[in-house]
Amino acid sequence: xxxxxxxxxxxxxxxxxxxxxxxxxEHDEAQTPDEAGKxxxxxxxxxxxxxxxxxxxxxxxxxxxxxxxxxNAPIDTIVAxxxxxxxxxxxxxxxxxxxx
Numbered sequence: 001x002x003x004x005x006x007x008x009x010x011x012x013x014x015x016x017x018x019x020x021x022x023x024x025x026e027h028d029e030a031q032t033p034d035e036a037g038k039x040x041x042x043x044x045x046x047x048x049x050x051x052x053x054x055x056x057x058x059x060x061x062x063x064x065x066x067x068x069x070x071x072n073a074p075i076d077t078i079v080a081x082x083x084x085x086x087x088x089x090x091x092x093x094x095x096x097x098x099x100x
Contacts, residue, residue: 062092069093 061082068078069092078089 062088065089065092 061084065078065082065084065088068081069089073081075086075089078084079086082089084092
């Protein structure tokens with residue numbers, strides 16, 4: 001019974017996705033080429049900005065972990081503070097020793 005419910009939810013979700021895709025296609029067809037170009041540019045700009053922000057956050061997080069390593073903070077504390085995995089922190093520690 002539970003499996004049947006999951007399968008039905010899958011069909012519903014796929015149906016909703018299909019409806020949204022059809023609505024988007026109709027919307028895209030209604031746009032002039034100039035409007036579509038502006039929308040594509042805006043979406044590209046937003047995606048690039050989001051990737052840049054995500055990359056910046058990741059680099060800041062690594063810098064925080066490096067600073068905590070310099071202060072000899074325990075790895076489990078660094079994991080809790082940064083959200084990085086212990087493997088990522090150990091790699092940063094190894095990179096730090098290679099730099100010195």
